[in-house]
Ligand SMILES: CC(=O)CC(=O)SCCNC(=O)CCNC(=O)[C@H](O)C(C)(C)COP(=O)(O)OP(=O)(O)OC[C@H]1O[C@@H](n2cnc3c(N)ncnc32)[C@H](O)[C@@H]1OP(=O)(O)O
């Protein structure tokens with residue numbers, strides 16, 4: 496199946512990154528969020544990223560203009576009526592995703608594939624909110640989307656082989672490397688990454704070392720590009736907590752219990768870089 500027009504739901508850090516790479520690679524893109532302000536913030540982030548690429552002479556002024564022309568803002572979910580693929584990148588919350596997918600199922604044409612960028616939630620359960628579970632799939636990009644090569648592609652229990660192949664082909668056309676995984680809590684990426692981050696938060700919580708020291712150990716000792724606490728701030732502490740909760744409830748194993756300090760920060764509204772404060776402060 497050919498994909499020409501894509502709708503991205505959620506213009507946050509992931510949604511705007513996905514919209515950018517789709518538009519840069521020739522797709523017509525609708526970028527949707529709940530409020531015009533949020534869509535504008537997403538388009539502004541994309542524009543700034545493209546300007547940087549032009550300055551670095553990796554993109555011409557014309558390519559930048561053409562990319563921006565392929566982006567259409569939306570605050571009306573009915574826009575899904577004109578697309579071949581929806582990639583949902585709203586918040587990591589099953590109730591919100593299930594209700595979005597049920598609505599999208601009513602609006603989108605029969606051929607449209609409904610993909611989710613969820614970082615941990617079961618694709619099979621999201622698919623069950625629709626009458627087209629065979630056309631529902633996980634398409635998990637990594638942050639920052641324009642930089643990271645991986646796209647984890649997750650098959651739900653009912654996902655069609657043809658839908659899988661279409662999404663795999665699409666990922667390659669975005670110059671990404673697709674990796675196939677089955678539908679288990681946290682998939683592969685966050686089943687491994689997030690317990691490491693949660694353990695780093697426990698290490699801080701228990702006073703084993705300062706945040707800077709914990710990050711230095713993993714950066715200088717293990718060659719990680721970012722320390723785990725900096726990475727948690729970068730991902731978003733609300734997203735980290737949601738992922739740990741999915742692992743905890745999905746496996747029923749207390750080794751995945753979220754650190755109380757992580758819960759406290761999220762309750763305080765300290766969500767990391769996107770809210771200006773998490774383990775570190777950002778101006
Ligand atoms: C939670 C989930 O479900 C899954 C996830 O996504 S988990 C998170 C996965 N991501 C990571 O682990 C990221 C780890 N960090 C890194 O790889 C690096 O620190 C980084 C790529 C983010 C920044 O790299 P750096 O060398 O420290 O900084 P910097 O030199 O400024 O950036 C390197 C490049 O990335 C680009 N970049 C950095 N941040 C960017 C952003 N937010 N958007 C777009 N491009 C960005 C820079 O422009 C730069 O590009 P060039 O090399 O083309 O000039």
Ligand SMILES: NC(=O)C1=CN([C@@H]2O[C@H](COP(=O)(O)OP(=O)(O)OC[C@H]3O[C@@H](n4cnc5c(N)ncnc54)[C@H](OP(=O)(O)O)[C@@H]3O)[C@@H](O)[C@H]2O)C=CC1
Pocket residue numbers: 504505506507508509510527528529533583584585586587588591595612613614615635636637638729730731734769
């Ligand atoms: N952060 C990361 O590193 C990664 C995140 N992901 C996944 O991507 C998704 C988005 O994460 P991220 O971009 O970081 O989160 P952000 O908080 O940056 O963005 C989410 C956006 O979606 C909007 N939104 C919330 N509910 C709806 C809705 N019903 N309809 C449309 N838009 C909505 C939010 O608006 P508002 O601000 O009002 O809530 C916000 O603008 C999550 O599922 C997350 O797990 C996947 C890979 C990496």
